[in-house]
Structures are given as C-alpha cells and as structure tokens.
Amino acid sequence: MMGSNDKPQDELFYAFNLEELVPQDHLLRSIDRFLDFTDLREHLAPYYSHTGRPSVDPELMIRMLLIGYCLGIRSERQLCEEINLNLAYRWFCRLSITDKVPDHSTFSKNRHGRFRESEAFRFVFEQVIKRCIEEGLIGGEGFAVDASVVKADASRQRHHEDDDDDWGGGSRAINEYLDALHEEGSSITPAKKVSQTDPMARWTAAPGGPAYYAYSTNYLVDTEAGIIVDVEATTALRNQEVWSTKAMIERVQERFNLKTQKLIGDTAYGTAEFLSWMVEEAGIEPHVPVWDMGNNKPDRFGRSDFIYDAETDSYTCPGGKQLLRSRRNYSKPRTGIPKDGFIRYRAALHDCTNCSLKTQCCPNTRVRKIMRSQHENVRDVARVIGKTPAYQQTRKERKKVEMLFAHMKRILKMDRLRLRGLSGARDEFLLTATAQNLRRMAKCLGTGPPKIPETVPI
Ligand code: SF4
Numbered sequence: 001m002m003g004s005n006d007k008p009q010d011e012l013f014y015a016f017n018l019e020e021l022v023p024q025d026h027l028l029r030s031i032d033r034f035l036d037f038t039d040l041r042e043h044l045a046p047y048y049s050h051t052g053r054p055s056v057d058p059e060l061m062i063r064m065l066l067i068g069y070c071l072g073i074r075s076e077r078q079l080c081e082e083i084n085l086n087l088a089y090r091w092f093c094r095l096s097i098t099d100k101v102p103d104h105s106t107f108s109k110n111r112h113g114r115f116r117e118s119e120a121f122r123f124v125f126e127q128v129i130k131r132c133i134e135e136g137l138i139g140g141e142g143f144a145v146d147a148s149v150v151k152a153d154a155s156r157q158r159h160h161e162d163d164d165d166d167w168g169g170g171s172r173a174i175n176e177y178l179d180a181l182h183e184e185g186s187s188i189t190p191a192k193k194v195s196q197t198d199p200m201a202r203w204t205a206a207p208g209g210p211a212y213y214a215y216s217t218n219y220l221v222d223t224e225a226g227i228i229v230d231v232e233a234t235t236a237l238r239n240q241e242v243w244s245t246k247a248m249i250e251r252v253q254e255r256f257n258l259k260t261q262k263l264i265g266d267t268a269y270g271t272a273e274f275l276s277w278m279v280e281e282a283g284i285e286p287h288v289p290v291w292d293m294g295n296n297k298p299d300r301f302g303r304s305d306f307i308y309d310a311e312t313d314s315y316t317c318p319g320g321k322q323l324l325r326s327r328r329n330y331s332k333p334r335t336g337i338p339k340d341g342f343i344r345y346r347a348a349l350h351d352c353t354n355c356s357l358k359t360q361c362c363p364n365t366r367v368r369k370i371m372r373s374q375h376e377n378v379r380d381v382a383r384v385i386g387k388t389p390a391y392q393q394t395r396k397e398r399k400k401v402e403m404l405f406a407h408m409k410r411i412l413k414m415d416r417l418r419l420r421g422l423s424g425a426r427d428e429f430l431l432t433a434t435a436q437n438l439r440r441m442a443k444c445l446g447t448g449p450p451k452i453p454e455t456v457p458i
Pocket of ligand 1: 317318319320321347352353356357358361362367368
C-alpha cells in the first residue's frame with residue numbers, strides 16, 4: 001500500500017538536539033574544531049563603543065562569512081536565507097532554532113567599516129595559520145608563490161573618460177582610488193582604460209581571451225601540506241604581483257618566525273632584480289626559471305651556449321671566439337653599467353663574417369651580441385639550481401598553488417569579486433584563503449572526536 005505523509009505540522013513544542021542533527025562528517029563540523037574566536041573579541045574591542053545599541057556579534061559575522069566562502073555561497077542575500085533555513089549552518093553560527101539571522105543589508109553594512117579598520121579578516125586568517133603551525137601542517141622551509149587574476153565587479157563597457165573630472169557620486173571604491181592617486185609618493189600610474197565603477201581594477205586579458213577589469217590574488221603556499229601562509233591583493237600588473245612576494249615573505253617571518261629557505265615560482269619571478277633580492281638580500285634559494293630574452297629558437301645558439309669567464313670578463317662562443325665588452329683601448333677602461341642594467345658583449349666582425357656557424361648564431365646581424373645583467377651572478381645561481389634533481393621535485397610542488405587557484409575558482413566560485421576597490425579585493429582574498437586553509441585542515445586532520453551534545457529545548 002502506498003504510504004502518505006499527512007501528519008499535521010502544527011505542533012507547538014518540539015524537543016530536539018541541534019548538535020545531534022549535524023552529521024559527524026559534515027564539513028562545517030570538521031572546520032569548527034579549528035576555530036577559536038577568544039582573541040578576536042579582544043582584538044576588536046577598541047573599535048566598538050561602550051554605549052549605544054549592541055552591534056551584530058562579530059563572531060557571528062565571521063562565522064556567517066566563513067560559511068559563504070567555504071561553501072561557495074557568493075550572494076549575501078542568499079547566504080542569510082540559507083543560514084535561516086539550514087540547521088547545520090545555524091549550528092555552526094551558534095544560533096538556536098529561534099534566533100534571528102541578521103538581515104542581509106545589516107550584514108553588508110557590518111562587514112565593511114569596523115572589520116576593515118581593525119583588519120579583522122587578516123587577524124582571523126593569521127589565527128588559522130597559527131593553528132596550522134600547532135598541528136604541524138606547515139614545514140616552513142619551501143614556499144611556492146603564484147598569482148591569479150580574478151575579475152572585478154566592474155562592467156567592461158563603463159570606462160572613465162581621461163578629460164572628465166566628474167566621477168559621478170564618489171563611491172567608496174572611487175574615493176579609495178582618488179586618495180591613492182593623490183597620495184604623496186603614490187606608485188599608481190593611471191592606465192589607458194580606467195573603470196568608471198572600480199577605477200583601481202586593471203584592464204587585462206588572458207592570452208587569446210577578451211579583456212576585462214581585474215585584480216590579482218597572490219598566494220604564498222607552504223609546500224608540505226599546501227597551506228596558504230600569506231595572501232596579498234594587488235592590481236593585475238606583473239610587477240606588482242612579483243614584488244608583493246617580498247611583502248608576504250617578510251610578514252610571514254615577522255608574524256610566525258617562518259624563514260623562507262627556498263622559493264618556488266614561475267618565470268615571472270625569474271627577473272634579474274627579483275633574483276638579486278632573493279639571493280643577495282633575503283638569502284633565499286631560488287627555485288625559479290631564469291627569465292631570458294631571445295632563447296626561444298631551437299635551431300639557434302642561445303645564451304647558454306656562450307661560456308662566461310669572470311677572469312677575462314668575456315664570453316666564448318661555440319666557435320671558440322671571444323665576445324668582449326669593448327674592443328677599443330680607452331685610456332680609462334669602461335666599467336660602467338648602462339641604465340637598463342645590461343652589459344653588452346660583442347664578437348669581432350671578422351670572426352663572425354668568416355664563421356661557418358653564422359647561420360645558427362646570428363644570420364640577420366653582422367656580429368653576435370650577448371647581454372649580461374648586472375645581477376648575472378644571481379641568475380647563474382638560479383641556473384645551477386635549475387639543473388639539480390631537487391629542482392625537478394620543486395617544479396612538481398609548484399602545481400599545488402595552481403591547484404589552489406583552480407579550487408578557488410571552480411569549487412569556491414571565486415571567479416568574480418563582489419566587493420569593489422583594492423580593500424574589497426583584499427577582504428575577499430583573505431576570506432577565501434582562510435576558507436581554503438580550514439578546508440585543507442579538515443581534510444588532513446579528519447573529523448576528530450564528537451562534541452558532548454547539548455539539548456536545545458524550544
Ligand atoms: S657567428 Fe660569431 S659569435 Fe657566432 S659562433 Fe661564429 S664567431 Fe662565434
């Protein structure tokens with residue numbers, strides 16, 4: 001006989017245990033074990049007034065945000081609705097079945113302002129890192145670095161005209177941009193195309209794809225368990241992405257006493273200046289391919305086919321001839337370095353003209369020229385490391401950062417920002433990295449022992 005569920009739903013009193021309803025292997029239960037907000041209240045106390053109407057509990061706000069970022073719920077309105085309906089979400093937020101969930105507009109207002117001023121999101125991110133260190137998930141030796149471009153919340157069609165001083169209303173993102181632009185010693189250079197809604201975002205494009213406004217998220221990842229030890233938001237400019245690594249490495253050392261021994265990155269991090277900072281200033285082993293110009297034709301001699309001799313300060317070509325900095329006899333030897341930081345070494349005209357290897361070497365120029373960076377010694381350090389078996393291993397470890405970016409975009413749905421301005425991007429990237437670290441901890445350390453249930457009578 002076909003059953004039917006026609007019981008009345010109008011009972012006045014229920015007695016059930018919210019704790020018991022959440023499955024032991026629920027992701028939020030696993031994550032909850034690693035959260036401790038005891039210090040957060042102390043950290044935020046100076047930013048709250050002692051009088052007036054009580055605000056929304058900051059712990060509740062953070063817990064709600066973590067649900068959104070851990071489970072890829074990107075809309076604030078949807079997040080508030082889901083928490084209202086879902087018992088596991090209520091349990092995670094420490095809300096009973098009758099507690100009111102903050103309205104989405106109150107929620108939106110509260111996540112800006114005090115939270116940004118007090119750097120609450122960075123505080124929570126760092127609390128999670130401290131827990132990862134306690135749990136032994138961070139080796140602290142080898143870090144991998146990379147950047148990923150995330151679309152800004154800005155229309156591709158709305159550009160600001162160069163000669164127009166009217167920014168129309170002055171939203172938070174616009175004010176932030178204008179303040180940064182007019183700041184003394186500002187490093188911001190106005191781009192060709194500036195968004196009318198989020199001027200700090202950069203007009204950028206992936207190879208072969210359409211252009212759009214975007215920011216970059218930069219991850220510094222410990223290669224042991226793939227924990228993100230630091231995150232930095234930058235505009236989508238290669239130079240800013242690369243140099244944000246310096247800020248992250250220094251911060252990680254200052255906050256957690258983690259000294260970077262080796263840094264793994266792609267060719268973008270292999271510029272002479274950055275390698276020089278890594279090797280000579282920071283004492284870091286560079287596991288980075290050296291950024292070399294003009295080494296990309298397989299049937300031609302590349303730079304690596306020319307051997308440098310420090311004693312004579314010259315290169316020897318595959319034909320056994322010398323390439324020198326200068327062939328004139330100056331009364332005062334020319335030792336200066338050109339403005340671009342690259343010294344030129346040239347072969348003699350008569351050597352190249354009569355050379356049988358010319359078609360493989362310099363078929364389109366009269367003589368062969370080699371450019372040597374003023375930081376070539378550190379580039380050589382990176383080249384030597386590039387030939388070791390350890391380097392082959394670290395190339396594989398770099399994939400961990402790429403996987404984290406793929407996870408961020410595909411599973412956590414962070415392929416477009418919801419907040420505007422660099423500060424909005426910073427908040428979102430910090431919360432995403434916190435969510436990824438919590439999920440990683442839950443995966444690595446399992447669900448753990450169940451908590452003692454508390455009955456919630458209603
Ligand atoms: S073309 Fe000139 S630089 Fe090249 S191998 Fe011959 S001699 Fe050497």
